Amino acid sequence: MNDMTPTREQREAVLEGMGCKRKRVEDIRFTQGKGNYVDDVKLPGMLHGDFVRSPHPHARVKKIDDSEALKVPGVLAVITAETLKTVNLAWMPTLAGDVQMVLADGKVLFQNQEVAFVVATDRYAADDGINKVVVEYEPLPPLVDPFKSMDADAPVLREDLAGKTTGAHGPRKHHNHIFEWTVGDKELTDAAFKKAEVTIKEMISYHRTHPSPLETCQCVCSFDKIKGELTIWGTFQAPHVIRTVVSLIAKLPEQKIHVIAPDIGGGFGNKVGAYPGYICAAVASIVTGKPVKWVEDRIENLTATSFARDYHMTTEIAATKEGKVTGLRVHVLADHGAFDACADPSKWPAGFFNIVTGSYDFPTAHLAVDGVYTNKAPGGVAYRCSFRVTEAAYCIERAMDILAQKLNMDPAELRLKNFIKPEQFPYHSALGWEYDSGDYHTAMRKMMETTGYAALRKEQAEKRAAFARGETREIMGLGVSFFTEIVGAGPSKNCDILGIAMFDSCEIRMHPTGAGIARMGTKSQGQGHETTWAQIIATEIGIPADNIQVEEGNTDTAPYGLGTYGSRSTPVAGAAIAMAARKIKAKAQMIAAYKLEVHEDDLEWDIDGFRVKGLPEKFMSMKDICWAAYNAVPPGMEPGLEAVSYYDPPNMTYPFGAYLCVMDIDVDTGVYKVRRFYALDDCGTRINPMIIEGQVHGGLTEAFAIAMGQEIRYDETGNVVTGSFMDFFMPTAVETPHWETDFTVTPSPHHPIGAKGVGESPNVGGVPAFSNAVNDAFSFLGATHIQMPHDYWRNWKAAKDLGAVA
Amino acid sequence: MAKTHVTMKVNGAEVEGLVEPRTLLVHFIRENLGMTGTHIGCETTHCGACTVDIDGMSVKSCTMFAVQAQGSDITTIEGMANADGTLSALQEGFRMMHGLQCGFCTPGMIMRAHRLLKENPSPGEQEIRMGISGNICRCTGYQNIVKAIQYAAAKINGVEFREAAE
Numbered sequence: 001m002n003d004m005t006p007t008r009e010q011r012e013a014v015l016e017g018m019g020c021k022r023k024r025v026e027d028i029r030f031t032q033g034k035g036n037y038v039d040d041v042k043l044p045g046m047l048h049g050d051f052v053r054s055p056h057p058h059a060r061v062k063k064i065d066d067s068e069a070l071k072v073p074g075v076l077a078v079i080t081a082e083t084l085k086t087v088n089l090a091w092m093p094t095l096a097g098d099v100q101m102v103l104a105d106g107k108v109l110f111q112n113q114e115v116a117f118v119v120a121t122d123r124y125a126a127d128d129g130i131n132k133v134v135v136e137y138e139p140l141p142p143l144v145d146p147f148k149s150m151d152a153d154a155p156v157l158r159e160d161l162a163g164k165t166t167g168a169h170g171p172r173k174h175h176n177h178i179f180e181w182t183v184g185d186k187e188l189t190d191a192a193f194k195k196a197e198v199t200i201k202e203m204i205s206y207h208r209t210h211p212s213p214l215e216t217c218q219c220v221c222s223f224d225k226i227k228g229e230l231t232i233w234g235t236f237q238a239p240h241v242i243r244t245v246v247s248l249i250a251k252l253p254e255q256k257i258h259v260i261a262p263d264i265g266g267g268f269g270n271k272v273g274a275y276p277g278y279i280c281a282a283v284a285s286i287v288t289g290k291p292v293k294w295v296e297d298r299i300e301n302l303t304a305t306s307f308a309r310d311y312h313m314t315t316e317i318a319a320t321k322e323g324k325v326t327g328l329r330v331h332v333l334a335d336h337g338a339f340d341a342c343a344d345p346s347k348w349p350a351g352f353f354n355i356v357t358g359s360y361d362f363p364t365a366h367l368a369v370d371g372v373y374t375n376k377a378p379g380g381v382a383y384r385c386s387f388r389v390t391e392a393a394y395c396i397e398r399a400m401d402i403l404a405q406k407l408n409m410d411p412a413e414l415r416l417k418n419f420i421k422p423e424q425f426p427y428h429s430a431l432g433w434e435y436d437s438g439d440y441h442t443a444m445r446k447m448m449e450t451t452g453y454a455a456l457r458k459e460q461a462e463k464r465a466a467f468a469r470g471e472t473r474e475i476m477g478l479g480v481s482f483f484t485e486i487v488g489a490g491p492s493k494n495c496d497i498l499g500i501a502m503f504d505s506c507e508i509r510m511h512p513t514g515a516g517i518a519r520m521g522t523k524s525q526g527q528g529h530e531t532t533w534a535q536i537i538a539t540e541i542g543i544p545a546d547n548i549q550v551e552e553g554n555t556d557t558a559p560y561g562l563g564t565y566g567s568r569s570t571p572v573a574g575a576a577i578a579m580a581a582r583k584i585k586a587k588a589q590m591i592a593a594y595k596l597e598v599h600e601d602d603l604e605w606d607i608d609g610f611r612v613k614g615l616p617e618k619f620m621s622m623k624d625i626c627w628a629a630y631n632a633v634p635p636g637m638e639p640g641l642e643a644v645s646y647y648d649p650p651n652m653t654y655p656f657g658a659y660l661c662v663m664d665i666d667v668d669t670g671v672y673k674v675r676r677f678y679a680l681d682d683c684g685t686r687i688n689p690m691i692i693e694g695q696v697h698g699g700l701t702e703a704f705a706i707a708m709g710q711e712i713r714y715d716e717t718g719n720v721v722t723g724s725f726m727d728f729f730m731p732t733a734v735e736t737p738h739w740e741t742d743f744t745v746t747p748s749p750h751h752p753i754g755a756k757g758v759g760e761s762p763n764v765g766g767v768p769a770f771s772n773a774v775n776d777a778f779s780f781l782g783a784t785h786i787q788m789p790h791d792y793w794r795n796w797k798a799a800k801d802l803g804a805v806a
Numbered sequence: 807m808a809k810t811h812v813t814m815k816v817n818g819a820e821v822e823g824l825v826e827p828r829t830l831l832v833h834f835i836r837e838n839l840g841m842t843g844t845h846i847g848c849e850t851t852h853c854g855a856c857t858v859d860i861d862g863m864s865v866k867s868c869t870m871f872a873v874q875a876q877g878s879d880i881t882t883i884e885g886m887a888n889a890d891g892t893l894s895a896l897q898e899g900f901r902m903m904h905g906l907q908c909g910f911c912t913p914g915m916i917m918r919a920h921r922l923l924k925e926n927p928s929p930g931e932q933e934i935r936m937g938i939s940g941n942i943c944r945c946t947g948y949q950n951i952v953k954a955i956q957y958a959a960a961k962i963n964g965v966e967f968r969e970a971a972e
Binding site: 023024026027028029030031032033034035036037039040042073123124212213214215216263264265266268297298525526527528690691693694695697698700701702724725726730732733734736738739 | 807826828829833836837840841842843844845846847848849850852853855882883884886887893897898900901902904906907908909910911912913916934935936938939940941942943944945946947948949950951952
C-alpha cells in the first residue's frame with residue numbers, strides 16, 4: 001500500500017451509504033423550479049375539465065340543463081352521470097368495498113359533490129361553462145351528526161343500498177350503517193371490568209380534518225384512439241394500483257394503460273384513492289380524442305377529496321388501585337361521509353385501529369367499530385398515518401392520562417408501570433398483533449432525563465399554587481405521549497388491496513462502468529427516495545450512491561408495487577431494495593471468484609468489493625465486477641448484472657417514541673404557547689438521519705396543526721365552513737414551535753436492514769402530546785377531557801366552563 | 807374574450823403576450839411563458855407557492871392580473887441560479903440545511919427569502935419566521951427553512967455559518 005491508497009473510512013465515505021446525512025439529489029431540480037409536477041404537463045391540443053358541484057348537502061337532482069353552457073366559447077362537452085352510464089362508469093368501486101358516484105346520479109349526498117364535468121379549451125372557459133350549467137335540485141333533510149345517523153327516523157342517504165342487509169364487511173344494522181367490526185375477547189374483557197378496582201370511561205373524539213398537501217389532486221389523461229392506449233399523468237401515491245383499478249373499471253387491457261406519477265407536491269394520504277376527477281378526465285379524453293387536464297382548486301380539495309379521522313371513541317380502561325391495567329374496551333362511531341372511501345387494506349374496514357392497546361401490556365381488550373353514512377364528503381384517508389393508527393394512539397394516550405388523573409399518579413409513571421417489557425418481544429397483543437421489537441422503558445427514561453421531567457413537574461406545582469393565590473393567570477401543562485405505530489403493510493397473509501397482496505418491489509440494473517439504475521414500486525411525495533434508496537444500495541453492494549439513479553412512478557418501467565403511504569416504503573420496498581442488491585452481490589461474488597481464480601467461499605466482502613481471505617492484495621472492486629459482468633462471466637453463466645426482488649414482509653414493523661410537550665396557556669384569552677417540544681423516535685436502523693429529522697419536523701407540525709385547530713367543520717345544515725386556508729388552520733413559521741429531536745435504535749429483527757419507517761410517527765405521537773398538554777394544564781381546575789382541536793377560543797371556553805374565568 | 811397585449815421583463819428578458827384581462831399573472835407565467843417553477847397551491851393568496859419578485863417586492867402572482875404587470879420587472883425561481891448555472895446561496899442553503907421535501911412550496915419560499923434578505927441582510931430567527939409567514943410549507947415544519955435562510959445570509963455576507971444548537 002502507498003500513501004495514495006484510500007483508507008477504509010475514505011472508501012466508506014465515498015459510498016454515502018446507510019447512516020450518512022447524504023444531501024438530497026432531488027433538491028438540485030426543486031430549488032431551481034425544475035421539478036415536473038402534474039400541472040406542469042402540457043400536451044398539444046390539451047383541454048381542461050372542471051366540475052359543476054352541488055351547493056346542497058342532500059338533494060334530489062331533478063334536471064341538468066347544459067344547453068347554455070355548450071354555447072360558451074371554448075366549451076366542447078358537458079359530461080353528466082347519463083353520459084357516464086353509456087360506458088358503465090357513473091359509479092366506481094371504492095378501496096373499502098363500497099361504491100361511489102362519479103357524478104351525481106339522481107341525488108347529491110354532500111356539499112360540493114361532483115354533478116357535471118365541463119370540458120373546454122382552457123381553464124377559464126371551463127369555469128365560464130360551469131356557471132351556465134343549470135341544475136334543478138329538490139333539497140332533502142341533511143344528516144350531519146353521526147350520533148343521529150342510526151336513529152329510526154334518520155333520512156335515508158344511500159338509496160342505491162335499499163334492501164341490502166349485508167355490506168362488504170358483514171351485516172348492516174340500519175339504512176345508514178356501513179359495517180360493524182369487532183376484535184378481541186368480549187367475555188374476558190367484560191369480566192375484567194366486573195372485577196376492576198378502578199375504571200375510567202370517556203368519549204374521546206378525533207375530529208374530521210384533511211391532509212391538504214400543498215399541491216392538490218390532479219391529472220392529465222390522454223387517450224390514443226389509434227393505439228387504444230390511455231396515458232395518465234397523475235398525483236398518485238400508488239401508480240400501479242391506479243393502473244389496475246382503471247383497467248378493471250374501464251375494461252381497458254392493462255398493458256394499454258400507462259400511469260405516470262411525476263414529482264408530487266406532498267401526499268399525506270390524500271393521493272392514495274381514486275377520485276371522480278380522474279375518471280371524468282379519462283372519459284373526456286376518450287370522448288373528445290384530446291388530452292384532458294383536471295386540476296382541483298383548494299376549495300375542492302378541502303371539501304370533496306378525502307378527509308381524514310372523524311372517529312368518536314368511547315373508551316374504558318379497567319385497572320388495579322396500584323395502576324396496573326387489566327382491560328380495555330373501546331367502541332368507535334366512525335363517520336365515513338356519503339360513501340365509504342377509506343383507503344385501507346381491503347380486509348380492514350377500520351384499518352389497524354386494533355393497535356389501540358398501544359405500548360401497554362393489556363391482558364384483555366375488546367373493540368367494536370360501527371361505520372356510518374352522513375351527508376359529508378366521503379373518506380377517510382390515512383392522513384400521515386398507517387390506517388387509523390393515529391386515532392388509536394390518540395385514544396389510548398388520552399385514556400392513559402385520564403386513568404393517571406383518576407389514580408392521582410404521574411402519567412409517565414403510569415406508563416412505565418404498564419409498558420410491554422423488553423423481554424416480552426415478540427409480543428402478542430390482546431387485539432391480535434405481534435409487535436416485532438421495542439425497548440419502551442429506555443426510550444421513556446431518556447425522554448424524562450433529557451427534558452428534566454421531574455423539575456418541570458415541580459415548576460408546574462409551583463405555578464398551580466401561584467395561580468390559586470391569584471398571582472398569575474397562566475397555567476402550565478405537560479403532555480406526555482408514548483406511542484407504538486404499526487407500519488409496513490403488509491404481509492400477504494392479512495393485507496391486500498382489491499385482492500393484490502401488499503408486497504413491494506425493486507429492480508436493479510448495473511451498467512458496465514459501475515453505475516446503475518434502480519426502480520421501485522413506491523412513489524416519493526417528498527420523502528427523498530431518490531436519495532435514500534441509493535444509500536441502501538451503496539452499503540449493500542459498495543457502489544457510490546451518486547452512481548445509482550433511482551426512478552419511481554412510471555408503471556411501464558417500474559416493477560409492480562403498492563405505492564407509498566402508511567409508512568410502508570422503508571419497511572417493504574426498503575427490504576426489497578436490500579434483497580435485490582443482495583442478489584446482485586451474490587452473482588458478483590461468483591464473477592469475482594472466477595476472475596480471482598478462487599472458490600467463492602474463499603472471498604469475503606470488504607466495503608466496496610471482494611477480497612480473498614488471507615490474501616488482502618487479491619481484491620476485486622464492485623466497479624470492476626460490473627465491467628466483468630459484461631465481458632468475462634464464468635462459463636455457463638448469463639452475462640449482465642441485474643436483479644428483481646418482490647418482498648412480502650413476514651410482519652409489520654413497530655416504531656415507537658416518547659414525546660413531551662410543555663405548554664403555557666393564558667386562561668383569560670385561551671392563547672397558548674408551546675414552550676418546548678421534545679420528540680424521541682425509534683425507527684430501528686436509520687438510513688439517513690437528516691431526512692429522518694426532517695420527516696419528524698414535518699409530522700410534528702402537522703400534529704400541532706391538527707391538535708390545535710385544523711378541522712373540517714360542518715354547520716348543522718351540512719354546509720362545510722372550513723373550505724379555504726382562511727378557515728382551515730395551516731400553521732405558518734410564526735405559529736409553528738421549535739422542535740427538539742432525539743432517538744434510540746431498536747432494529748426490527750425481521751427486516752433485512754432492521755429499518756422500521758418513521759414518516760408518520762410524529763403525527764401519531766404528536767397529536768396526543770399536544771392534547772395531553774392542554775388537558776394536563778386544565779386538570780387541576782377539574783377537567784377530565786377537553787375535546788380537540790384546542791384553539792384559543794376552546795381553551796378560553798374550557799377555562800370559563802371550569803370557573804377559572806368570570 | 808378580447809385580448810390585451812402585455813410586455814414585461816422576466817428574469818432579464820423582454821417578453822410579451824396576448825392575454826384576457828382576467829388572466830392571472832401566475833397563469834401567464836406558467837402557461838404563456840412556459841416557466842412552470844412558479845406553483846399554485848391555493849388561489850386565495852394564503853399559501854405563497856406562487857410568490858415572484860416584482861419591481862423589488864414579493865408578490866403572490868395568483869392574486870394579480872397579467873395586465874397589471876405591464877411594464878414591470880419580474881424575477882421567478884428560474885432566474886435565481888448564479889450566472890454560471892450553479893446554485894445561488896439561497897438555493898444551496900435550502901439543499902444543505904434540508905429546507906425542502908416535496909419541493910412544491912420551495913420556489914415561492916426562495917423568492918420570498920430572496921426579497922427578505924434584500925430588506926434585512928442579517929435577520930434573526932424570529933425575523934425570518936415573520937418574514938416568511940405568508941408562505942406555507944406542509945413538509946418541513948419550517949425549522950430547516952429558517953436555517954437555510956440563515957445559511958444563505960451568512961454566505962452572502964461572507965461570514966461563517968454557525969448552526970444554532972438544538
